[in-house]
Amino acid sequence: MKRWMRVAIPFGLLTAAVTGTLIVHAVEQPDPDDPEYLTPVHVQEISGGTLAERLVAEGVTVERATTTEDAVTAVTRAGRATLFLSTPDLADLPELRKLPRGTNIVAVAPSELTLRRIDWPVTVEGSHWTSTVTDPGCADQVATAAGPAAVLRTEYQADVGTTCYAGGLVSFSHNGLFVTVTGSPDPFRDDRIAEHGNAQLAVGLLSRDTRVVWLDVHEPDITPTTPPPTRPTFEYTPDPNSTDEYYDEDYYGDGDGGYGEPGQGDGQGQAEEGETDGEGEGESNAGGGSPLRDDPFLNSLPATFWATLLLLVLILIALAVAAARRLGAPVTEPLPSQVPANETMLGHARLYAVARARDESMLVLRDAARRRLTTHLNLPPDADTEQIAHAAGLPVRYVRDILDRDPPESNSDLVEAATLLQGLVRDVTGTHTEEGDPS
Amino acid sequence: MVTRRFALLLALGLPAPILLPQPWLALGAVFGFALLLALLDAAAAGPLTGIRLDRAGERTVWLGGSATVTLAVANAGGRTVRLRLRDSWVPSAGAGPLYHRLTLTPGAAKTVATVLTPTRHGDRPAVRVTLRSSGPLGLAYRQRRQAFNDKSTPPWTLRVLPRFPSRRILPEKLARLRVVDGSAVTRGRGHGTEFDNLREYVIGDDVRSIDWRASARAHDVVVRTWRPERDRRVFCVLDTGRTSAVRIGDAPRLDACIDAALLLSVLATRADDRVDLLALDSAVRARVEGGGHRSKLGRLINGMASLHPELAETDFTLLGQEMLRRDRKRALLVIFTALDTAPMIAGLLPILPKLATRHKVIVAGVRDPIVTRLAELPADAGATDVHQAAAAHRVLAERDRVRDVLAHSGATVVDADAGDFAARVADVYLLLKASGRL
Incomplete structure (x- = not known):
């Protein structure tokens, strides 16, 4: 094994293990772009059909809207209603300013970018590797009635309103709207709704009114008629330090930064933000500045792990350094040729065999036999078969059958003819091996 | 530099x-402690500048044998040195053991031995300690740079003499040589062409050997005696090309050619002929000629060893x-080469007639x-x-054609299998010697 491989293999295995874990985790996350994600029309793993059925059973009317504009229209059309934003990162947020005062909004795991864009008084405090079950820890009636629920994945912090489930559920009033932000989609998903108090919590949040408008969008819902930088039309004024970037590049851009990767909306979006802010990969404490800081997997690892890992790296480096210096460089010398003298001859033989050159081989053997016979019998080199037969004292017909035989039709004919030829030469010359006599 | 420890x-x-x-503090403490110990250890290691090396042992060995070369290591410094050394030779020297551990107190010296079993003939140098x-x-x-080690390494070269398997047939050939020699003295003219001396006629001598002038001077019948030619030149030409x-x-x-050339050289030297060597390919690689008769064989073997x-x-x-430049006397020119068509026809054949007019030429392939084995069909072919x-x-047909062409140009061709090649060349030499055609 080469020296560099001794170092590369352990590091490579470690990198592959970490990368593989991250990839599997990312693949396993529900994708807001997936049409099945929290949709009320299907009952599947990541859909919200079960929740819709339970709401209907509770006497709540569920209206599905596929655009933000339609959802707002549906809410304002008749009486009070709760607007359920299953994918707030994909919604056309400026439309929400048209909502009537007193409307309930339930938003599922909005990202830091979305929160800042809509200017809700909530910030993302951190993320967990998976959804965590916690106790309500607050006096909210719905939460208290539901009990422990798996709603803590993205952790929020709000200066106003009520914070439950250790930051997994935040309720507050803003511009006359009553907003509830949940940190995980698990309580609303078909495959998780039956666990813990998920069902009671989800139903309780959405049954505050007799009508729920369910915004079911799975691609960026941008109003095409809205002109580009029209910030003055916004009712809520975003952060002056960052609004231009979010508004121009992220929101109305190509969507790469604004909506992030499926299931990784927070981290990816904030990573983009960090780069545009020029913070790079530093140890910035600003919210969403460093990808490492926001990586839930890395955040969950203790300092002991990192210290031990670093010591392991140092050990590997020490081993590499110890093995790096040789006790004397390798000594080289030119090697002798390894070509056998009979290489060309055997190559010819293989060519004859592959080409089934029976005639050619037989011709060579007959010429050689004639040459040996004429030499042995002191005949001229061009002596014919009769002369050879007379000189050897053999029947002409017998010698002719061997020396002037028809070309072989098959391999067995070839072997037979060659064997007869060799026998004739041995009989006449009385030798078994060819000798090279000096002339 | 640190070790695995x-x-x-x-x-x-x-x-x-x-x-x-405090994991980070613990990490720093562990690494700092280890680093401190390593630094102290490196500082306590003995200096390499006080080490003196010297070699002794065998200078030559026959291929197939083993030789021992010793390396004396002395500590001329003032501190104890825990030494690990590697005595590097070229791989074909078959050196071992390569690694040695020594602890040398100030002023102490120890010797390590390296046994060499070469796999090829020629000069096998010690490269570096x-x-x-x-x-x-x-x-x-502590370990110094390669240039320091190169400078402190004592030079040594083991000359590996070529394999000489034909040594086993040498007594038989020498016996035949003695027969040729002795028969010439006793049987007179016809088996030797060189005049030896005069002696009185005895019954049975060939009357054609009577020297009438000497008989007249001596008042007795005196005959001439003859002996085989001596002091003939035998020129071994080794083709070291591709x-x-x-x-x-x-x-x-080439090894088979060297074997045959060695046998021929020994025979010719014993027959009091002068043997010279010329090895060439695109340039002349070795030339051994002149010098004393006794030391000639050793010089020839040495010359062939380096090829x-x-x-x-x-x-x-x-x-x-x-x-043409050197030889003014007729010589037996034995060219050890391969009877391949292209090199012979394009290379040797154009100059062969000129050589054959001035020398007796043998082309040995x-x-x-x-x-030969494959030319014969096996029983279950x-x-x-x-x-x-x-x-x-x-x-074989191509070789026969080459042989005929070379023979037509005046050369004697020896075309034999590697096993009896040397014997066949020696036989031709003895035949020429006996017939006085050198």
Whole structure:
């Protein structure tokens, strides 16, 4: 094994293990772009059909809207209603300013970018590797009635309103709207709704009114008629330090930064933000500045792990350094040729065999036999078969059958003819091996 | 530079970040402690500048044998040196053991032995002795640059003499030589051409040997005695070109040529002929001529030992220039080469008539025994065997043509398998010697 491989293999295995874990985790996350994600029309793993059925059973009317504009229209059309934003990162947020005062909004795991864009008084405090079950820890009636629920994945912090489930559920009033932000989609998903108090919590949040408008969008819902930088039309004024970037590049851009990767909306979006802010990969404490800081997997690892890992790296480096210096460089010398003298001859033989050159081989053997016979019998080199037969004292017909035989039709004919030829030469010359006599 | 023990020391500190409340502090403490120990260990290692090396041992060995070369290591410094050294030779020297460990107190000297079993003939040099001084804890060591080790390495070269398997048939050939020699003295004219001396006639002597003038002067019948020619020149020409590089069995063709040339040289030296050597390919690689009769054989063996095949086409015009420039006397010119068609026709044949007019030329080519073996069909032959036999006969036919062409140009051609090649060359020499045609 080469020296560099001794170092590369352990590091490579470690990198592959970490990368593989991250990839599997990312693949396993529900994708807001997936049409099945929290949709009320299907009952599947990541859909919200079960929740819709339970709401209907509770006497709540569920209206599905596929655009933000339609959802707002549906809410304002008749009486009070709760607007359920299953994918707030994909919604056309400026439309929400048209909502009537007193409307309930339930938003599922909005990202830091979305929160800042809509200017809700909530910030993302951190993320967990998976959804965590916690106790309500607050006096909210719905939460208290539901009990422990798996709603803590993205952790929020709000200066106003009520914070439950250790930051997994935040309720507050803003511009006359009553907003509830949940940190995980698990309580609303078909495959998780039956666990813990998920069902009671989800139903309780959405049954505050007799009508729920369910915004079911799975691609960026941008109003095409809205002109580009029209910030003055916004009712809520975003952060002056960052609004231009979010508004121009992220929101109305190509969507790469604004909506992030499926299931990784927070981290990816904030990573983009960090780069545009020029913070790079530093140890910035600003919210969403460093990808490492926001990586839930890395955040969950203790300092002991990192210290031990670093010591392991140092050990590997020490081993590499110890093995790096040789006790004397390798000594080289030119090697002798390894070509056998009979290489060309055997190559010819293989060519004859592959080409089934029976005639050619037989011709060579007959010429050689004639040459040996004429030499042995002191005949001229061009002596014919009769002369050879007379000189050897053999029947002409017998010698002719061997020396002037028809070309072989098959391999067995070839072997037979060659064997007869060799026998004739041995009989006449009385030798078994060819000798090279000096002339 | 640190050793693996340093990494082991770090590994022993692995539990520290886990067990102690401050993992980063524990990490720093473990690494700092190990680094400090390593630095102290490196500082305590003995200096390499005080080490003195010297070699002794055998200078020559026959291929197939073993030689021992010793390396004396002395510590001229003022501190103890825990030394690890590597005595590097070229791989074909078959040196071992390569690594040695020594602890030398100030002023002490120790000797390490390296046994060499070479795999090829020629000069096998000692390349480098690399020194490494370790600290008392074995955590760190000192090692100087390669240039320092090159400078402190004592030069040594083991000359590996070529294999001489024909030594076993040497007594038989010498016996035949003695017969030729002795018969010439006793039987007189016809078996020798060189005048020896005069003696009185005895009954049975050939009357044609009577020297009438000497008889008149001596008042008695005096006859001349003859002996085989002596002091004839035998010129061994070894072709070290690309055709000599191919392998016959497990050795290059050149080895078989050297074996035959050695046998011929010994025979000719014993027969009081002068043997010279010329090795050439695209240039003259070795030339052994002149010098004392007794030391000649050793010089010839030494000259042949340094030869190795070059992957270059042999330029036989060099041979013509050498022979026409140097040789004013007739000589037996034995060219050890390969009877391949192209090199012979394009290389040797143009100059062969000129050489043959001034010298007796023998062209000796080694044949691969496999060719002869494959030319004969085995008992249970198949189609593949027939095709191989055809290919072998094709090769033999080409060699026969080359042999005829060379013979037509005045050369005597020896074309034999590697096993009896040397014997066949010696036989031709003895035949020429006995018939007085040198």
